[in-house]
Amino acid sequence: MNKKTTERLWILFFIAPALAVVCMIILLPLFMSLFNSLFSWKQLIRQDFIGLENFRKVFFTEPYRTRFFNALRNNGLWFIITMLIQNVGGLLIGYFLSRRIWAHEFYKRIIFIPVLFSIVAVGFLWSLYLRPNGLVNGFLKIVGLPNWTRAWLGDESIATFSIIFVNIWRWIGFPSLVFLAAIDNVPMDCLEAAWLDGASDRQVFFSVILPLIVPSILIITVLTIIGSLNVFEQIYTMAGLDGSPNFSTDTIGTLFYRTAFGSVDSGNPEIGIGSAIGVIIYLLTFLASVFSIVALGKKEVEL
Amino acid sequence: MTSDLRLKNAAPAKKILIIFVQIAFICYSLIIFYPLFNMIISSFKSTREILRFPFALPQKLDFSSYKIVWVDKGFGRFFFNSVWMTAVSMLFVLLFGSMAAYGVSRYAYRMRTAVYMLFLSGIMLPLKAAIIPLFMLMKNLRLVDNPISVILIFIAMGLPSTIFILSGFMKTIPKDLEYAARIDGCNDWMIYRKIIMPVIAPAISLVTIYNAVPIWNDFFFPLVFLQNPKYKPLPLGLTNFFGQYSTDWNLLFTALTIAILPVLILYIFMAKYFIKGMTAGAVK
Numbered sequence: 001m002n003k004k005t006t007e008r009l010w011i012l013f014f015i016a017p018a019l020a021v022v023c024m025i026i027l028l029p030l031f032m033s034l035f036n037s038l039f040s041w042k043q044l045i046r047q048d049f050i051g052l053e054n055f056r057k058v059f060f061t062e063p064y065r066t067r068f069f070n071a072l073r074n075n076g077l078w079f080i081i082t083m084l085i086q087n088v089g090g091l092l093i094g095y096f097l098s099r100r101i102w103a104h105e106f107y108k109r110i111i112f113i114p115v116l117f118s119i120v121a122v123g124f125l126w127s128l129y130l131r132p133n134g135l136v137n138g139f140l141k142i143v144g145l146p147n148w149t150r151a152w153l154g155d156e157s158i159a160t161f162s163i164i165f166v167n168i169w170r171w172i173g174f175p176s177l178v179f180l181a182a183i184d185n186v187p188m189d190c191l192e193a194a195w196l197d198g199a200s201d202r203q204v205f206f207s208v209i210l211p212l213i214v215p216s217i218l219i220i221t222v223l224t225i226i227g228s229l230n231v232f233e234q235i236y237t238m239a240g241l242d243g244s245p246n247f248s249t250d251t252i253g254t255l256f257y258r259t260a261f262g263s264v265d266s267g268n269p270e271i272g273i274g275s276a277i278g279v280i281i282y283l284l285t286f287l288a289s290v291f292s293i294v295a296l297g298k299k300e301v302e303l
Numbered sequence: 304m305t306s307d308l309r310l311k312n313a314a315p316a317k318k319i320l321i322i323f324v325q326i327a328f329i330c331y332s333l334i335i336f337y338p339l340f341n342m343i344i345s346s347f348k349s350t351r352e353i354l355r356f357p358f359a360l361p362q363k364l365d366f367s368s369y370k371i372v373w374v375d376k377g378f379g380r381f382f383f384n385s386v387w388m389t390a391v392s393m394l395f396v397l398l399f400g401s402m403a404a405y406g407v408s409r410y411a412y413r414m415r416t417a418v419y420m421l422f423l424s425g426i427m428l429p430l431k432a433a434i435i436p437l438f439m440l441m442k443n444l445r446l447v448d449n450p451i452s453v454i455l456i457f458i459a460m461g462l463p464s465t466i467f468i469l470s471g472f473m474k475t476i477p478k479d480l481e482y483a484a485r486i487d488g489c490n491d492w493m494i495y496r497k498i499i500m501p502v503i504a505p506a507i508s509l510v511t512i513y514n515a516v517p518i519w520n521d522f523f524f525p526l527v528f529l530q531n532p533k534y535k536p537l538p539l540g541l542t543n544f545f546g547q548y549s550t551d552w553n554l555l556f557t558a559l560t561i562a563i564l565p566v567l568i569l570y571i572f573m574a575k576y577f578i579k580g581m582t583a584g585a586v587k
Contacts, residue, residue, distance in 0.1 A: 007410065010491040014406030015418060018399040018462050025459030026425045029433035029440065036436065044439065096324050099308035103328070109574045110332045113339075115581060116570055118520035120538040121562040124545050125342055128555060135341060138357045169334070174585075177578055181586040219585045230429050233522050237542070253431065260435050261527070274435050281432040289427060 030282065037275035043268060054276035064259075064273065070247055071255045074160055078251070079228035081161070086168040087175050087220055094179030095205065108180070112173035119170065123237030126166040127153060130238075153238055156248040163238050163249060167231075175220045182216035183209055218292060225288040229281055232257065252281060342563070345556035353552045368557040372544075376554070377532060378561050381540030388450060388536055389519045392457035396514055397507060399458065400465030405495045408470040409481070419470070425463030426584075430456070431523055438527060452528045453536075457521065461514035464584055468513070472506040473499060512580025519566075537562055 037054050040047040058064045093111065097104045114122060129135040130152035137149040152162040186209055194204050232253030235243055241258060243250025260274035310321050345353050346368060347361035373379045407419045430437075437456065438447075446452035476499060484494050500507075522538040529535055535543070544558050570577050 007491075008412075011406050011410050011412060014402045014491075014495070018403035018422065018466065019418070021399065021455065021459050022422060022425055022462055024440075025437070025456055026428060026430060026433070026463075027421070029436035030428060032436035032439075033433055044442075096308065096328070101308050101321065101324060101328070102310070107328050107332060108578070110335055112574070112578055112581075113335060113567065113570060116516055116566050116577060117563055118522065118538045120520070120522045120541055121559055124541065124555070125338065125559050125563075128552065128559075129338060129341075133354060135338075135357050142358070174582065178582050178585045181582065216585065223585065226427075226429060230431055232431065236522075237545075256432070257434075260438075271435055278432040278435060281429060285427065285429055285432075 033275045033278045033282070036271060037279050039272055041271035044271065046271075050272075054272040055280075057273055058276050058280070067247065067250065067255055068252075068277070071243070071250045071252045074243075074249065074251050075228050075231065077160060078164055078231055079224060081164050082168065082224050082228060083221070085165075086172050087224060089168075090172050090175030090220070091179050091217075093172070093176040094183055095209070097176070097180045098183040108177065111176055114170040115173045117170065119167075119233040120237050122166065122170045123163075123234055126169070127238045130162055130166075154245055156245050159239060159245060160249045163234050166238065167234050171227075178216055178220060179213065182213040186212050221292045222289045225292065226285055229253075229285055229288070252277065256281065339563070339567070342556055343560050346553065346560045348553055348556075350550070350552040353556070368553050369561070372554055372557045372561060376544060376558070377535075378537075378540060378544075378558060380532070381535055381537045382561065382565075384450075384534060384540075385519060385536040385538075388454060388457070389515055392454050392461065392518050393511060393515050395454075395458045396461035396465055397511065400462050400510070401469055401500065401503075401507070402495070403462070404466045404469035404473055405499060407466065408473040409495075409499070419466075422463050422466045425459070426467060430460060434523075434527060441528060447528055448531050448534070450529065450534045453524050456524050456528075457518045460521075461510075461518065464513060465510045468510050468583060469503060469506055472503045476502055508576060509580050509583045512577055513583045516577075516581060 036046070038049060038051060040050045040053070058068050093107075097108055101107075132149075132151050132154070136152060140146065140148045150158060153159050190208055190212065191204065194208050199207070230253055231251045235241075235249050235251055235254045239245075239249040241254055241262070243254050256274060256277045259270050259277055261269055308317075308321060308324075310318060313321060341357070344361055345357075347363075347365050349365075352359070352361070403422065407415055407422070441447050441452040444452075446455075480498055480502075481494055484498055489497065520538060521536075522542065525534075525536050525539040526542070529539065532540075532543075541558055541562050545555060548554050
């Protein structure tokens, strides 16, 4: 055996196991989703090729149309509120931690605690606290705000917001510490130059720090998009698979699950329509990621 | 790094800002701390006590609910399942992942970039969206209700990021080390095992935390694939328990404490590693 062949065999030996698993579990199912979405299905048996009919059903036929756009709207809400509150909040937390405020090491460890917990445990914990006779309403009564008590998870108009806030409670430590690491990496000479020019803290933040941490902002934005499109456990634990009350908390994730394994229409699993929704999730994730990379990539500053 | 924001010698306007920021941080720490504290004290109370005096400390340390949840309701089993499923998955993630990282970072060949991109694509693709074909695949392989199905998926979940992070580290190791070893008669496996792996040991601990936490916490795939109580991991066991005993508040809080406390204790001792590991994918 010559040297070249031996090396080829070694390369194959090293990459084959991982390649096999990734192809079988990640790539093959991706193509199968695409393929399956183009057929009509009777339970788990594939029937005829019907082109884009399943996609047409999702977008234009009841009950899918209402359910789908209702869910998509909620995913959009998840993205916007998470960006505004969790990521902007995380940026502020990261900034102040980087200024070495009193007890910053302690705060840093505290805000990261819930990041480690499973969504399921956090969801159930807060679902107990948010019950009408739970801790949150109890607290509001004690501090003299009995008018503020709500059925936090039972009221259509606020249930989604309650669940989003629980998720922010769990996850805000993540962007905070990513931004902290990014700000800590801003080169000292850039900051010193700004100070010598007499820049205020605010000017330093907006004109020096912010442009230099664009890569981190980009990563957090992409992760937020992916996270918002894949919301599932939060709804499952706090509102149930149906996105109750009255589908007000429904998301693409829960709708997808119900279509694939339960019932939206006929009471049977709808493999074709379910696959179409799966493909839509893939596409939205991909497009949104590409869009933010292009949009924010232009603003990146090269040192 | 920016300058310190401290009270000493600060201008009056800045002093107000600093005090305001401190109050905000203290309040937020309480918002994180108190729900966890209340969960633990509630697990020692009776349901009546929890509902009548939600903020009061328990009258006595009553561990009986722990015995009920851990032994009678099977949480010992769920906990053990989570431990071994996470351990087995991670073993393969680390083995296959480090091997593949070695294969894409230490050789020069034509297909290298293509193979690397193929692995990387897995980071962006939401695996949950493929649950229908995955379910049919596992059904055909007769792996439904068999923990192997979930473990296979966990391995696939962990591989892309592991390969991404480890190959980044491996690329920085000088080739000279490898040439020296080759002259001493080492083959490629021995170079991987005896030279590369020891050098990247810190990165291994990083990817272990990065992947083990989401695998330990995963709920979706066990929900789809595991119905038999014998194989249920903690998050799934917790879910079924909440469905069955939704009015036994003290048992629910006990179950939550069992699910959350071990992670919390581990974190207290290893906070630095957890923070570094969890943010590894997003921090350079």
